[in-house]
Amino acid sequence: MPRExxxxxxxxxxxxxxxxxxxAIAAFLLVEAFDDPGSIRxxxxxxxxxxxxxxxxxxxxxxxxxxxxxxxxxxDSDDECRDLLFPDVPSExxxxxxxxxxxxxxxxxxxxxxxxxxxxxx
Numbered sequence: 001m002p003r004e005x006x007x008x009x010x011x012x013x014x015x016x017x018x019x020x021x022x023x024a025i026a027a028f029l030l031v032e033a034f035d036d037p038g039s040i041r042x043x044x045x046x047x048x049x050x051x052x053x054x055x056x057x058x059x060x061x062x063x064x065x066x067x068x069x070x071x072x073x074x075x076d077s078d079d080e081c082r083d084l085l086f087p088d089v090p091s092e093x094x095x096x097x098x099x100x101x102x103x104x105x106x107x108x109x110x111x112x113x114x115x116x117x118x119x120x121x122x
Contacts, residue, residue, distance in 0.1 A: 038065040040117060042089065044072055044110045054098040055108050061089040070115040074099040077107025089115075 041063035047056040057074055061067055067089045075081040082099040089095050101108075 038117075039063045040065050040067045040115065042067060042070065042112050042115065044112060046074070046108050046110050048106075048108065049098065050103075052098065052100075053103050053105070054100045055110075056096060056098050057084055057110060058094060058096045059086055059089050059112070060094050061091060064091055066090045066093075066118050067115045068118060070095075071113045072110055073113045074108060074110045076101055076105040078105070080105065083113070 040061060043060045043062065045058045045060070047058070049056055055074055057072055059070060059072060068087065070086040070089050072084045072086065073081055074084065080101065082101070084097045084099055086095045086097065
């Protein structure tokens with residue numbers, strides 16, 4: 001019958017440290033896989049300015065990376081559209097511009113049609 005050997009304190013210490021290190025690395029990799037601090041998150045809001053026959057367009061980037069060459073398309077209810085180019089929208093930053101329409105324009109919508117990251121990715 002084989003004899004069972006008792007584990008000594010050094011073996012348990014090495015086992016505990018190895019397990020802790022393995023779990024810590026796995027947790028770190030999971031956090032890094034699902035957390036993207038370098039992402040770009042653009043949101044467009046509109047404010048109608050009837051006295052100026054225009055629409056104030058605000059672009060907010062809540063992401064962790066700056067966006068460049070942001071193009072926003074603003075359309076009225078008659079599908080008359082204007083494209084606005086924002087050269088850059090910084091991380092956690094805002095930019096604004098005014099799109100001019102005729103005095104009878106209404107029912108405005110806006111959407112981001114294109115942008116690039118600082119390193120050129122779309």
